[in-house]
Amino acid sequence: MEGYVEKIKSLIPYSGFGKCRLKGIFVIIDGLGDLSCKLLNGKTPLEAADTPNLDNICKNGICGLQQPVLSGITPGSGPGHLALFGYDPVKYKVGRGVLSALGINFDLKSNDVAARGNFCTIDENGQVTDRRAGRIPTEKNVELCNILREIDLPDTELFIDTVKEYRFLMVLRGENLTGELIDTDPQIIGKKPLNPKGLTSDSDRTVNIVKEFVSKAHNALRHQSPANMVLLRGFSKKPNWPTFKGTFKLNCAAIAAYPMYRGLAKLIGMDILETGQELNDEIETLKKHWNEYDFFYIHAKKTDSAGEDGDFDRKVAKIEEVDRHIPKILDLGPDVVIVTGDHSTPSLLKYHSWHPVPVLLYSNRCRPDNVERFGERACITGGLGPRFPAQDLMPLALANADRLDKFGA
C-alpha cells in the first residue's frame, strides 16, 4: 500500500525549503475525539467545553473528521501520529520494542534490537499463571531489573530498563542482530512461554542470544514472587524511514512533553525541542524557536489521560486549557494552523477508539465552510468531510502554505 509519503514524492515538484517562509503549526490534542456523554447532557467533552478561541478559527477555517488508519480501526498513538504526519500507518509500522524504548527516552542505535518485556508469574510446570505478575509496583520492577542487568550474554551488550509496573525494556546491542523474532509471550495463561524463534533465515544468532537471556532470567528470578519469569514481545529495530524533512521539504520541530511523542517525532527525523511538562511550557518553547522552523508539531497530552480515566469533567477542562492557549499560538502569525487529535479516547470507553477525530484547518487560502463550532457533530458537515483519511492533512497543510507546485501542465 502506497502512502502519501511515496505518492507525493513521485508526484510533486516541490517548491522546496523556504520558498516563501509560510509557517505551519500542527496542534495534536491527544485522544481528542469522544462520544456523547449523559453526564454532559448528551454532549461530547469537546462539545461541552467552552472553546471561544477554537470556535473563532472555525468560522474562518475548514473542518471535518479524520480517520487515522481505516474505518473501524482503533489506532495506537504511534499509527495515529504517523498518519497525521503523512505516513501510511499500515505500511510504516513501529515495533512495540522500539516504541517502549522511545517511551522511556532510551537512546536506541540503528542496529539495536529492542523488545518489550513483562514480568510474569509461572507455576512449577513452567506455565504462565499471570502475564502481569499481579501488576507489581514499579519499585519492585526496578529491583528486578537490577537483577536482570547482571546477566552476561556472548558478544552482546544487554540493556534492561524499567518502564512501569510489570513492564520493562530489553535492548540487545551487538553484531548481526535482527528483530525478526516471534514473541515469547503466549498471550494466554496456562501455557508455557514460547521458545524464542526466528522469522527469517538469518536470525539464528539472535534467537540463541534471546534463548540464553530467557534461560538466565528464569534462573535469576526463580525465587522471586510473584514475578518469577519474563515474557518478551515486539522484537524490533529502529526503522529506517524516509524523513519528514526530506519528504515534505520542511524544517520541522516537535514540541512534546512526553518522551514517547518526542521519540516518534525523532523516528521521522524531526528536530526535538527541549520543553517543560505543561502546555504553557510548550507554547513558550514554540515562541522561542518560532523563527527557526517552517513547521511545528505541538502535542497536548492530558486530554487523552482524562479520557482513559473516564473523567469527563477533566477532559472538558483539559480541552478548555488548550483553547486558552490558542491566542498565544495565533499571535505568532502562523500561516496554516491545524488542530486535531491522533485518535479518539471516549471517556465512556476509557480507551482509544476508532471514531473519527475532529479537525480544524485554518489558512488565508482555505475555503471556509459553514462550521462555526469545533465539535464532533458540527464537523460532520465540514468541507473536509466526515471520515477522511488523516494522511490527507499533510498535503493540505503544504498546499495551504503554498509549498506545492502544480501537477501537470
Next chain:
Amino acid sequence: MEGYVEKIKSLIPYSGFGKCRLKGIFVIIDGLGDLSCKLLNGKTPLEAADTPNLDNICKNGICGLQQPVLSGITPGSGPGHLALFGYDPVKYKVGRGVLSALGINFDLKSNDVAARGNFCTIDENGQVTDRRAGRIPTEKNVELCNILREIDLPDTELFIDTVKEYRFLMVLRGENLTGELIDTDPQIIGKKPLNPKGLTSDSDRTVNIVKEFVSKAHNALRHQSPANMVLLRGFSKKPNWPTFKGTFKLNCAAIAAYPMYRGLAKLIGMDILETGQELNDEIETLKKHWNEYDFFYIHAKKTDSAGEDGDFDRKVAKIEEVDRHIPKILDLGPDVVIVTGDHSTPSLLKYHSWHPVPVLLYSNRCRPDNVERFGERACITGGLGPRFPAQDLMPLALANADRLDKFGA
C-alpha cells in the same frame, strides 16, 4: 496505479453502444471553483452569481465537490480534464511538449517527439540571465522561429512553431526517436542550459539530434537580443492510451473553442466537432450534432481566464453566461447532465488551486439531495460528498444513463 479506466473495464459488463440511446452531456466550466471573496460579501463568484437555471437543476439533481488529483494537489488543465473523463491523471501523464503541440493544433504523428521551447537570454559565459528573454512579443517570436526553421538536422524533419511571447514548439519527426530526455532548461538563472541527456539506453540518436539543434540554434541566435538562446523541456511523444470510446462504449464528441482542449479530447479518441469561439457557437454545434453521438463534452473557458486575471466580477459574469445557456442544453432533452470544472482558479490567487470543484449531476434516475443552490458551500452537504475523486464521475454518468449492467449475480 490503476485508474477507473482499467477498473471499470475489468469490472463491468457493458450494455454497449446504443442499447438505449440515453444521452449525456458533460459541461466543464474551466476553473469553476473559487474562494470566498471580500469583494463579493464573502461569497465565491459561483455563490454570488445569479444562476437560476443551474439552481433549478440542483433541486432535482445530486451535488458535491470533486478533487481531480489528490487532496492538496493543484491540477494542470490536462490532469483536471483527464480525471473527469475517468483517466487517473497520476498514471496518464501528458508531456508538456505534447500539450504545447495540442495547444496550437499541431498535427502530431505517433512517432513525433515534441518539446516546449523558451526563447531565453544567456550572457557571454553562456549562463542564463532570463529564462523568458524579457517576455518578447509574439511578433519577435515569429521572426525567431523563421530563423530556427532553417536549421538542418540529419535524417530528421524539424518543425518549429510560435506558441506565444517567448514560448515555441519544437517537433522532431524521423526514425527511432524517443521522448525520454531530460529538460535542457536549468529552471534557474545563473546556470548554463543543461546538456541534452537521455533517460533510457535507446535515446542516443535523439540526444545527438537535440544537441545538434541546440548548438545550431545557439549559433543562429547569437546576435539576437534579448532572445539569444533556447531552452527545451517536456520532450514527449503522443501517448497511446485506451480510448474513451473503447473504455466506456460511448460515441463521444468534444465541443471546445480552445485548441488545447480539443487536443486533449483527441488524445483519448473523442471526435472533435468544428465550432466557433463563443459558448453560443458551442451550443449551436451541440444542437447540430445532437443525433449523432451518445455523449458530449462541452468546454466553457472564460471563467478560468477571469479567475487567472483576478477579476471577480468577470468571473461572476462568465458563470452567469453559462447559466443562460443551460436551458438551450436542457431543451435537447439530455438524459444525464453533469456540470463541473476541471479545477478551481480562485480569483484571489489568480492561479489554479487544489480546492475541490463543485459538481452537479442530473438525471431522472439520480437521487436528489437537499442542495438547492449551485455553490461551493452548498455542495459540501451534497449527496456526492465534499471531496470525492473526479474519476467517480464517468461511472456515475454511465450508471445514470443506464449503460452499466449489474455486477455479479
